[in-house]
Amino acid sequence: MTAAPPAVDTSLSSQQSLAHGPLGTALLRIERARRGTETWEEVHRGLSGTGPLIDGPTASLFLGAPALAFVLHLAADGSGRYAGALQSLDDIVAAHVRQRLAIAHARINAGRQAEFAEYDLFRGLTGIGVLLLLRQPRGPETKAVLEYLVRLTESVAVDGKLLPGWWVGHAPANNKAATPGGHANAGLAHGITGPLALLALAMRSGITVEGHETAIRRICRWLDEIRLHDHLGMRWPRWISERGPAPALPAAPSWCYGTPGLARAQQLAAIVTGDDDRKRMAERALLHCMTDPNQLDRIADRGLCHGFGGVIRTVQRVAEDAETPSAFTARMGLLTGRFLTVGASAEKGFLEGKTGAALAFQDAEPDGVAEPQGRWDACLLLA
Numbered sequence: 001m002t003a004a005p006p007a008v009d010t011s012l013s014s015q016q017s018l019a020h021g022p023l024g025t026a027l028l029r030i031e032r033a034r035r036g037t038e039t040w041e042e043v044h045r046g047l048s049g050t051g052p053l054i055d056g057p058t059a060s061l062f063l064g065a066p067a068l069a070f071v072l073h074l075a076a077d078g079s080g081r082y083a084g085a086l087q088s089l090d091d092i093v094a095a096h097v098r099q100r101l102a103i104a105h106a107r108i109n110a111g112r113q114a115e116f117a118e119y120d121l122f123r124g125l126t127g128i129g130v131l132l133l134l135r136q137p138r139g140p141e142t143k144a145v146l147e148y149l150v151r152l153t154e155s156v157a158v159d160g161k162l163l164p165g166w167w168v169g170h171a172p173a174n175n176k177a178a179t180p181g182g183h184a185n186a187g188l189a190h191g192i193t194g195p196l197a198l199l200a201l202a203m204r205s206g207i208t209v210e211g212h213e214t215a216i217r218r219i220c221r222w223l224d225e226i227r228l229h230d231h232l233g234m235r236w237p238r239w240i241s242e243r244g245p246a247p248a249l250p251a252a253p254s255w256c257y258g259t260p261g262l263a264r265a266q267q268l269a270a271i272v273t274g275d276d277d278r279k280r281m282a283e284r285a286l287l288h289c290m291t292d293p294n295q296l297d298r299i300a301d302r303g304l305c306h307g308f309g310g311v312i313r314t315v316q317r318v319a320e321d322a323e324t325p326s327a328f329t330a331r332m333g334l335l336t337g338r339f340l341t342v343g344a345s346a347e348k349g350f351l352e353g354k355t356g357a358a359l360a361f362q363d364a365e366p367d368g369v370a371e372p373q374g375r376w377d378a379c380l381l382l383a
Helices: 010-015 022-035 040-047 066-074 083-109 125-137 140-154 192-203 212-226 261-272 275-291 308-321 332-341 354-361 376-380
Strands: 156-158 160-161 183-186 228-230 233-235 238-239
Touching: 022 040, 022 066, 040 066, 066 125, 066 376, 083 125, 083 140, 125 140, 125 228, 125 376, 140 192, 140 212, 156 212, 192 212, 192 261, 192 332, 212 261, 228 275, 233 354, 261 275, 261 308, 275 308, 275 332, 308 332, 308 354, 308 376, 332 354
Parallel strands: none
Antiparallel strands: 156 160, 183 238, 228 233
């Protein structure tokens, strides 16, 4: 018999949220301090009083101890600041990872389907892997997370059917009728493109495990199988269910689910595997979507997750590695103009609010000359 996990205090979870709370706001202050427009003392004051850290089953890159470790890592900015706190947090995160991995492997061994919270960027081990790659790139927990992600890409048999290892038994959102029998998600935030990006970023840093490149290629083949290419351009459905792909009409070209995130992950994968054809394909797909009014008209806000802020930052990172960077930078004015025409969010947060939008826009010069600064977008799997 196992006890139910303790309920998370909502005020504490709000206080320790990277997505919506003051930890996300701290990322903007950190970036301003790096540029000299704000002081490190102001950053420190904003981080004080975080309270007892959430480090139980709900902790993740975007909540609790791991989220604070990510923010303090950026606040340290290569200095000795927060060294003691970061060491303590490293130990907490390492223990957390070991527990999460044991549960994940037991689930796979038992033949049960995955859940987003096990593996995804926001709540799962991919997000924790982002932090480990920054803090302990060659540590045993980093290796163990990468080994788990390799295993996650292997097919599983469910009720006599061979399904992708990241197939989840639940719906992609609150609409349970959307995917009866579960689905395999393709997005960067909740789907297999998140593990793809992390595996590629690790490999780019020289960190690999057994089966690493095979897993990258396995994911890419699946993305090729579901890719759509017609008069509306090249794109990927949000998910595949027993009914087939998600609705075929192009969704908003967002960082979290749309072409931008998928293109960046595949560009990174192509770089580390030497797949020039895939790299060109991914860059063409992004270039088309960022210049297609029909797709851009679907974006309704400035935020990082679903809005122009996320598209802008993704385009900048793709441009850094693109075969022809000017193809993207020359069109940055189009995106910044669109950014300014949609309304600002009433929310202050990082992921969907004003903080994230401000972080993305501060490097977005209309002429495309400015380069993205800082590593705050590591938590978005962009760099």
